[in-house]
Amino acid sequence: MKLTSKLKTFFSKYRTWFIGVLVIALAIAGYAYYKSQSNKLLDVASYNEFKDSINELEDSEAGGFTSQEELRDFIKSWADAHSLEYKEDKAGNIIFDKEAVKRKKNSTPTLVAVSMNYQTATSNASLLASAASIALSDVDSSRHTVVFFNDEQNLGNCYKSLNKKYLKGKPKVIYMDQGSSFYLSTNSFREVFSEVTVPAKREESTLDTAVKVKITGIDSGEIGPGISKQPDPISAVSSLLTRLKSKSAICRLADISVETNGNMYPTGIEATFTMNSYAVSSFTGYIDKRIKAWDKSYGDDHENLQYTYEVIDDPEAMPKTVYTAETTDALTSVLYTAQTGTYRYGKGDSIPEGKEVDDLYGINCTTGISASDKAIKINFITQGYNEMFTNRILNDNKASAELYDCKYDITNTIDEFVNERDSLSRTFETTYKKVNSKITPLSSLELISDNYFTPCSLLAAKNVNADIIHLRINPANAANIANTVLCYMKAKGNTSIFS
Secondary structure, eight states, X not given: OHHHHHHHHHHHHTHHHHHHHHHHHHHHHHHHHHHHHTTOOSOHHHHHHHHHHHHHHHHSTTXXXXXXXXXXXXXXXXXXXXXXXXXXXXXXXXXEEEXXXXXXXXXXXXXXXXXXXXXXXXXXXXXXXXXXXXXXXOOSOSOEEEEEEEOGGGOOHHHHTSOGGGGOSSOEEEEEEEOSOOEEESEEBEEEEEEEEEEOOEEEOOOSEEEEEEEEOOOOOBOSGGGGGSOOHHHHHHHHHHHHHHTTOOEEEEEEEEEOOTTBOOOEEEEEEEEOGGGHHHHHHHHHHHHHHHHHHHTTTOTTOEEEEEEEOOTTTSOSEEEOHHHHHHHHHHHHHSOSEEEEOOTTSOOOTTOOTTOEEEEEEEEEEEEOSSEEEEEEEEEEXXXXXXXXXXXXXXXXXXXXXXXXXXXXXXXXXXXXXXXXXHHHHHHHHHHHHTTOOOOOOOBOOOSSBOTHHHHHHHOTTOEEEEEEEOTTTHHHHHHHHHHHHHHTTOGGGGO
């Protein structure tokens, strides 16, 4: 009893002190909890919900989105379900724009950009989920805007039409796309559109057999460094023309049409070759070998791919007219010399800083062929590190055209993207290190120059004062990058809040 009395007296005497200590302890614990959570701004459940919804659609009977409108409706329905305000502009861009919190009204705004393309949406599910999660967040920041650019066929017009009010002042712009790599870039390739015009003449067909070749069902994609892994239907037909020429077979091209896909890889081709019947067996035997090779190389990744041919020997079904030998030969030669493929630095080149021998400096892609009675036009998209290296490829195309008396024209040029500012890139890299060191060990965020064209060039053209970076992400780190973007918007360089 005496001990209890003494304890009561002791606690009574020092009650205020104990309360003070308790308050401080709770404050420290609360602050520690806040600090542990302040770098976890991403709503992971919402991220997974969005991503899983796209993956489920891919696994459904539809096999993914069937139109650009369907993809836009999917994103808008998701926004409506979360009571998230958005605008859809005349170009079909879906824009989530949130005003700054009061105390950050004078801070620089941030714009996050992703391309929205129904043909690549299922493979880019993690990317789209990242952008959606950023748009959904109520992060305490300056004005921030997330734009899903309506970039069907990778034409880029949606970027050009964006209202400049979303890029006014000196904004920070983060463009994100998805691939197998992971890095940050402030440089990407220029892009040039050109065409070769082959003068054409037609004549009555005198040959007795035709072989119609058809390739369909190729899954398209954006032109980039993985071009060698993409089925190229134009090169496939080019190899058939070259085969006939090398065998000195009498052959005429009757028709050719390409399933073009805007500024993306072509998805198919159909061509009819006429010849004498004695040459058919050798030619179809070669096609059979090419079909097997295509199935082995591309069958697993392109489930709908079909490479077929049909022999036509019915006189009534034969083409009545064909292109002349001169036209057929010129087309064969141009397609053979101005090939789709990549270009790499050699030992004697003036190699840019950070690049090495055998690194990629350019891409050349044949994207379409349109044939009429008087001309056959071959379309190219060429990408290169800068004007000098891009011109190397263009000059090769031009030389191949002029060698066979064909016309060569450049129809459009988009300059390479170069951001010499380092504020955003340095701050984002620091944020990434601070934030992710508290979550899980991750690979370092390297600063690398892109080896393909990105819409950063189009965004830079909207505002020369914009500080723009490109984030190449992959499914493994997409959620972490989305979280880092949110942390960047919250901290804007004050990374001490994540310490």
